[in-house]
Amino acid sequence: MSYKIIWKGNSNTNKSTRRGHAPHMIVNHITEGSAKSTISWFTSSGNTVSSAHFLVTKSGEIYQFVKIEDNAWANGVSADNRKFATASIVKEKGVNPNWYSVSIEHEGIYRMTRGKLTDKQLKATIWLHRYIIDYVEKKWNIEIPIDRKHILGHYEIDPRRKPNCPGEKYPFDQVIQVLNNKETFTDIKGHWAEQYINQVALQGIMSGYPNGDFKPDEKVSRAELATVIARLLNKEV
């Protein structure tokens, strides 16, 4: 599935140059408000403090406010606060994290979702991560490694002020797993149930075989069915 990125940035949107730095990490955020209010805030003349490159809504739409070439005002921390960062890359780089990051806002309110995404939002943000990685590789010839050191949450950069951004239920592992595999399984392309198999795999309900197969037409044993039901029972929806 492909997505259309909808440009929403305007002359009020906060941005600056990367001061010669290139993107080296993707930072994930939660909006703490509706997509509508985020769009309004990131395009308002009254906002002189913040912005982000992208916004992924609960229904899976992707909006862009700042070009990847430019610096969004999403996760800047002063030199004083940088020492509290738990992300090793922040310590290694030693400059404003905005200069070398691409930021994605996710529509949601922490006390309601704890950072959990809707299915559509998860699929869209995975696609967007891939898009950003490909874009950076083409433009700067830099490959952002697909791991937790380079795909981060705001809380790892600014733990004192943003401990709940994007929230402990943000699916970092799923995002990274799918990006690394590119496809969930090796033997489901074109199968009539491909999209359903991807859905249960992304949600952690069913897994495949160690060699990357799913074996879509294999019989299910009672033990496997019990595992699936137990995972469903343990799931918060």
Ligand SMILES: [Zn+2]
């Ligand atoms: Zn944030």
